[in-house]
Amino acid sequence: MIEDQAVPTIGVIVGTTRSGRVGRGIADRVAALVDDASQADVRLLDLKEVALPWLDEPRPPADGDYQREATRAWAEVVAGLDAVVIVSSQYNGGYPAPLKNALDTVYAEWNGKPVLLVTYGMHGGGLAAEQLRTVFRVLRADVTEEAVAITIAREDRDEGWQLHAPSEVVDRHRAELVRGLEELQGKLEAARARVAS
Numbered sequence: 001m002i003e004d005q006a007v008p009t010i011g012v013i014v015g016t017t018r019s020g021r022v023g024r025g026i027a028d029r030v031a032a033l034v035d036d037a038s039q040a041d042v043r044l045l046d047l048k049e050v051a052l053p054w055l056d057e058p059r060p061p062a063d064g065d066y067q068r069e070a071t072r073a074w075a076e077v078v079a080g081l082d083a084v085v086i087v088s089s090q091y092n093g094g095y096p097a098p099l100k101n102a103l104d105t106v107y108a109e110w111n112g113k114p115v116l117l118v119t120y121g122m123h124g125g126g127l128a129a130e131q132l133r134t135v136f137r138v139l140r141a142d143v144t145e146e147a148v149a150i151t152i153a154r155e156d157r158d159e160g161w162q163l164h165a166p167s168e169v170v171d172r173h174r175a176e177l178v179r180g181l182e183e184l185q186g187k188l189e190a191a192r193a194r195v196a197s
């Protein structure tokens with residue numbers, strides 16, 4: 001968590017894990033823009049690499065009595081982030097299961113966390129963003145009003161369904177991302193002021 005005057009850490013979480021996903025390329029570009037636009041230490045957290053096991057805690061994570069080593073390790077990672085940018089696709093009107101698992105596995109570590117949502121899909125992934133807002137409300141995180149909804153058109157993809165240029169796709173939404181990051185920064189500063197007072 002934020003200590004007085006410490007450089008904040010912003011985690012960019014990659015929400016999709018399937019082979020052939022475009023999520024990593026999008027998240028890499030988002031992370032680079034976050035790095036440019038903030039004074040923060042930016043940490044990319046790719047859920048494919050984190051490889052969190054499916055939630056298997058005997059007690060609800062809200063009790064905070066984590067039994068599994070993997071849960072404790074994930075709790076430490078999340079606790080070490082001062083703010084989070086979620087980069088997620090929309091899957092069938094919602095968001096991907098590995099991301100839900102990452103959210104559900106711990107609880108207190110999300111409380112009060114400033115969060116910016118970046119979703120993508122054929123129509124910007126707004127339904128995934130809606131679901132994420134609902135879940136983060138229950139996790140008592142602090143989600144920005146501004147969100148980034150990246151539309152991926154057929155022409156953006158090649159025959160293998162990969163993006164020709166992930167950076168160009170993300171950069172079309174640079175203005176929203178910068179506005180979202182400003183709001184995130186405001187929440188970070190408010191958290192810093194609370195710790196200092």
Ligand SMILES: Cc1cc2nc3c(=O)[nH]c(=O)nc-3n(C[C@H](O)[C@H](O)[C@H](O)COP(=O)(O)O)c2cc1C
Pocket residue numbers: 016017018020021022023024089090091092093094120121122123124125
């Ligand atoms: C299981 C699945 C469900 C999808 N559902 C939606 C959807 O509801 N809306 C949408 O716009 N695109 C949908 N798509 C298309 C995705 O936006 C597109 O495949 C995107 O590249 C997925 O992100 P990823 O490549 O990082 O996995 C779906 C794709 C998958 C694999």
